[in-house]
Amino acid sequence: MDGPNDGAGEFAGFVRANTPALLRTAYLLCGDSLSAEELVQDTLVRLYPKWHLVLAAEAPLAYVRRSVANQFVNQTRRPSRREITLETLPERPESHDPAGQFDDREELWAMLGSLPARQRAALVLRYFHDLPDEEIGAALGCQLGTVRSLISRGLAALRDRVAETEGATVRRLA
Amino acid sequence: MNQNDMESNLRAVFADRAQQAPAGDDLAERIILQAGSGSVRQLRRPVRRRNWTLPLLAAAAVIAVVAGTVAVSTRHDSTAGHPVALLPTHITTAPSSPLSSATSSASEAPAAIFNGPEDLATTTNSSATAIALENFTVGDLTFVGDDIWALGTATCITSGTGLCTAFVHSADGKSWTTINSTPFNVPGDTTGCESRCVSHMRFASTKIGYVYGPDALLMTLDGGKSWQLESGGAVALETLDGNVIRVEQSAGCPPGCTFTVQKAPIGSTRWTTVPAPIAPMNGVGAQLSRNGSDAYLLLTANPAGGAGSATSQLLSSTDDGATWTNRGEPCPQLGGEVDSTALTTGGGDGSVIVACQPRTGGKGFAAVSAAGGRHFKAAATRTTPMGVTAVGGGSAHDLCVVAGQLYCSDNGGLTFTSTKGSHGGPGQVSFIGFESGTEGRALEIDGSAANGAVSNLWTTTDAGGSWSVGSIAAS
Numbered sequence: 060m061d062g063p064n065d066g067a068g069e070f071a072g073f074v075r076a077n078t079p080a081l082l083r084t085a086y087l088l089c090g091d092s093l094s095a096e097e098l099v100q101d102t103l104v105r106l107y108p109k110w111h112l113v114l115a116a117e118a119p120l121a122y123v124r125r126s127v128a129n130q131f132v133n134q135t136r137r138p139s140r141r142e143i144t145l146e147t148l149p150e151r152p153e154s155h156d157p158a159g160q161f162d163d164r165e166e167l168w169a170m171l172g173s174l175p176a177r178q179r180a181a182l183v184l185r186y187f188h189d190l191p192d193e194e195i196g197a198a199l200g201c202q203l204g205t206v207r208s209l210i211s212r213g214l215a216a217l218r219d220r221v222a223e224t225e226g227a228t229v230r231r232l233a
Numbered sequence: 234m235n236q237n238d239m240e241s242n243l244r245a246v247f248a249d250r251a252q253q254a255p256a257g258d259d260l261a262e263r264i265i266l267q268a269g270s271g272s273v274r275q276l277r278r279p280v281r282r283r284n285w286t287l288p289l290l291a292a293a294a295v296i297a298v299v300a301g302t303v304a305v306s307t308r309h310d311s312t313a314g315h316p317v318a319l320l321p322t323h324i325t326t327a328p329s330s331p332l333s334s335a336t337s338s339a340s341e342a343p344a345a346i347f348n349g350p351e352d353l354a355t356t357t358n359s360s361a362t363a364i365a366l367e368n369f370t371v372g373d374l375t376f377v378g379d380d381i382w383a384l385g386t387a388t389c390i391t392s393g394t395g396l397c398t399a400f401v402h403s404a405d406g407k408s409w410t411t412i413n414s415t416p417f418n419v420p421g422d423t424t425g426c427e428s429r430c431v432s433h434m435r436f437a438s439t440k441i442g443y444v445y446g447p448d449a450l451l452m453t454l455d456g457g458k459s460w461q462l463e464s465g466g467a468v469a470l471e472t473l474d475g476n477v478i479r480v481e482q483s484a485g486c487p488p489g490c491t492f493t494v495q496k497a498p499i500g501s502t503r504w505t506t507v508p509a510p511i512a513p514m515n516g517v518g519a520q521l522s523r524n525g526s527d528a529y530l531l532l533t534a535n536p537a538g539g540a541g542s543a544t545s546q547l548l549s550s551t552d553d554g555a556t557w558t559n560r561g562e563p564c565p566q567l568g569g570e571v572d573s574t575a576l577t578t579g580g581g582d583g584s585v586i587v588a589c590q591p592r593t594g595g596k597g598f599a600a601v602s603a604a605g606g607r608h609f610k611a612a613a614t615r616t617t618p619m620g621v622t623a624v625g626g627g628s629a630h631d632l633c634v635v636a637g638q639l640y641c642s643d644n645g646g647l648t649f650t651s652t653k654g655s656h657g658g659p660g661q662v663s664f665i666g667f668e669s670g671t672e673g674r675a676l677e678i679d680g681s682a683a684n685g686a687v688s689n690l691w692t693t694t695d696a697g698g699s700w701s702v703g704s705i706a707a708s
Contacts (some may be wrong), residue, residue: 071265078257078264086254087247096260100267105671107268108695112630126670129581132525133669164246171246175474177525186240187247200583202526202605205551208526214239221239 071111074103087183088131092170093125102130125198127186132176132199163221170220177201178213185210202231275431286537366399366411366706367389370678371688372419373433375442380404382457383427383705384434384444385688386421395423397466400457401706406690409706412457417444427464437472437499445470448480454500463502468492469521471528475499478554487517492532496554510548510559522585524578528554529585529606531563531576545573547587548605560606564589567611571597575624575634581670581696584629585609588621597621599646601629611646623667625673631696639675641697658700659691671696 078099085095106113106126116122171179177199186196192206199206348544366387373384381403389397403409417429429449436442442453444460445467451460467479468490476496481489492514495504518654523529528550547560563585564571570592577586585606590597600609626632633641633652639662640649652658652675664676675691688705 070268074264075261078261079254082257082260083251083254087250092255096255096257099257100260100264103264104268105694109671123404129670139425164242164249167246168250169240182243183247186243186249197582199525200579200581201527205526208552210572214243217243218239231595 062166065208069114070107073113073119073123077123080120081124084188085127085131087187088128088180090168097196098131098134100125101134102127108162121194124188125194128180129197129200132180166221167217170217173220174213174216178209178216181206181209182213238371249390249602284683286499363497366401366409368396368686369399369401369688369706370686371664371676371705372421374674374676375434375672376668377439377539378555379406379434379469380436381406381689381690381705382434382436382442383409384419386419387706388562389423392622395422396421398422404706406692406703411706415457416460416462417449417451431494433467433470435470435472435477441472441479441500443467443470443472445479450479452500452502460489461502464504469519469520469530471523472499473528474526474553476553478521479504480524480530482519482520489515490517490519491515492519494554494557507554508556510557511546514546514548514641516546520576521675522576522578526553526584527551527578527583527605529576529578530557531573531587533574534572547573547576547585549585551605561604563602563609564600565609565611567591569593577624577626577666579626579628579632579670580667580673581631582628584626586624586629586632588624588634590621596655599624599632599634599642601632601645603629605637621661623665625667625675627667627670627673627696631670633665633673633675633697635665635675637661638664643698652697652700659689659702662691667696673697675700 064174081099082095085090085098089098090206103122106123113119113122163176171182174182180199181195184190184198185192190198192203196203196206201209241518270654293361305628313447369383369385369387371383371385374475375382383399383401383403385399385547386396387399389395398417400413400415401409401410402412417431418424418426418429421431429451431444431446431449431451433446434442434444440454440456442457444451447468448466450466450470452463453460462481465481468482469480471478476498478494478496481493481495494509494514495506496507514532516534516535518533520531520533521528522531530548530550530678532546532548534545544562545564547563548561562571562573563576564587571589572592573587574590574597575588578584582603586604587600587609588597589600589611600611602609621634621636623635624632630645631641631643632646633639634649637658639652641652642649653660659675659677660679662675662677665673667673671694672695673693677688677689677694679689689702690705691700691702693700
């Protein structure tokens, strides 16, 4: 096996330059800061022994980002449902939210947490990173058809959940 | 909300939330420090995917080693708190309708609840006690995150002689506890394995798991404290993505087995027979591997020839086993009959890896598909050791094969290096599997210890480059 310590300087430079970007991806995948940091740290430390492969990639940042997504899918066991527990109604902000989008986006963010890991990862890679299906498939280790299925099912699940909450009372008790 | 609105909202949500992500200044330095120190933290989260299989040939080889020491006896240990060989006296089976063989039919097969002295439905596990087993030979392993279960035989504790079925669990790979009074037997058990004989297991979560053999399938919903007997058995079974796929074989085989594929939701007894892409599905063995929504079933042919030009068949599914496509013989036929002997999917990149063995003998080779099993490319000809019984791979680039010993390659199978010797890796290996692109496990049965066999679990976190070891429930 190749020695793991070649390119230590390149590794450090890459990490300092790109950790914030990777954290954004990880945060969207995991939903919280602590898990996101853990995910990025685990991924980069595991890649370190094979850093020559990262350096040889056409786009090293994209390579590592794919590894983050893959690691997320591999390591995460998602709860089947994440409940919002509120004892009081959230105050609407003073600033206008004429389309009622503030609450919708909060709800949508919470609903994302209830999706299976692969669906969530596919949605993040498509709608935040605007990756083509081929690259999403490479990141998640699946075929094109599966990518499209993941995105379709993810969107459908979110639409269904939005439909369930529309018209329902907002208040949920812990 | 229509699709366009949903997509727009998603983009907005992601853009908003990304701004709330941590900056990561301290994190970068921690990462650099940790990588430079050479330590790699273990994941604390459960691993979602497990995609290895224990080929029947390798399993038989392990059990055969154990069976050589077993004397046929009617004795059995029955002291609670220790591994026991179960001698069932009475089983009540609820009336069950046979599983329909019609296409896509479903039937509810009520689970059997056990009565009598071995009342399995109400069997509760005695308090977990760390216990060292003597002569523990592991037949199969299953992992969910850091949790590990091992199934095999060990010296009966009460009597101190003979071999009893042993079922152990660890939450960290270091301390082990026995799960008592298991209502199944494994080959090699001194009291025999005529009833509820199982040789493999898979856990889908820390609570839901399966033990199985060709004629028996049991399911637990409480981490192994109690078990339900299901209809039929399985020669291959894998859990992933919320469902379980099993492969059953016809009675009275091998040779000449006919296989049926069924699936069910995790934890359910409602099995559905899935349409077969080829009819009949024949072979001498079946291996199953899964990766995400993809599943692969390898029906191995008779390696000794016969039955005309019997060849292996690879079936693939992209919808968790609901439908299958026949990909034919995956191994490139290099001027003569070449058989597939083992199958796995790459833990990191989902590639499909098969071990190929020329029927006329000589060295084999590894073949890899990055296209869902549609096309396979031989890494090189005649580079693997003879008699490959299992493959494991982090990716198409990093793969290992078991041929008695463990050999690993970091160049897609062009060359293989033994993990034993100066690398301090596993020797005689019967099990190999990768959880991710870099993290893998190998099971070694070390028969050189003075007090009998010791099962060693080797772990790699760099795709086979280096290994660390821990003994399983050893005395």
